[in-house]
Amino acid sequence: DGGITQSPKYLFRKEGQNVTLSCEQNLNHDAMYWYRQDPGQGLRLIYYSQIVNDFQKGDIAEGYSVSREKKESFPLTVTSAQKNPTAFYLCASSLNAEQFFGPGTRLTVL
């Protein structure tokens, strides 16, 4: 089955800890994206990558880091510098303008 997987679906962490969210795609897409969704708000872009070993900051990159060592994988690290990390995180990939989304990871920082 072709698609995007994100793991885990739910994640709990203590304040001050870094946490890494996984995103894998087998669609052979060059571009991958990370978004954050908060209640009552749209999706806000954190980071995106158009090609392996290259990525750019989105609109709300502060407190986050990414890597793109493989075409299939685009992990997101939420660092302790992120002031409000509790949110629903969505990963996406695309070949053109239409982006395909994973199921999301709900991160709760206690």
Add this chain to the structure above:
Amino acid sequence: DQQVKQNSPSLSVQEGRISILNCDYTNSMFDYFLWYKKYPAEGPTFLISISSIKDKNEDGRFTVFLNKSAKHLSLHIVPSQPGDSAVYFCAANYGTSYGKLTFGQGTILTVHP
């Protein structure tokens, strides 16, 4: 600066009637627009898109209209079904190549049986 706006947080319609979801944008550089549907705790799924060279695109029960002069687009769902109840996001892009999408805040559609 909210470049893509969905001013109605929610919409409630009766099954079988038309649902009209609206979206406004401010950036005249946007030339490709998409609608996504999202259920709670799931990722958005693509519904329909439209390029700025068109003013209408239809796919089954879903039709998107684009009014470039007003910088306004709308999604019509006819007839509405209870399974259409979800959050609908409009998004905009420059061109059809991959790149950043700018999303609106979303509209919660509830279709009553």
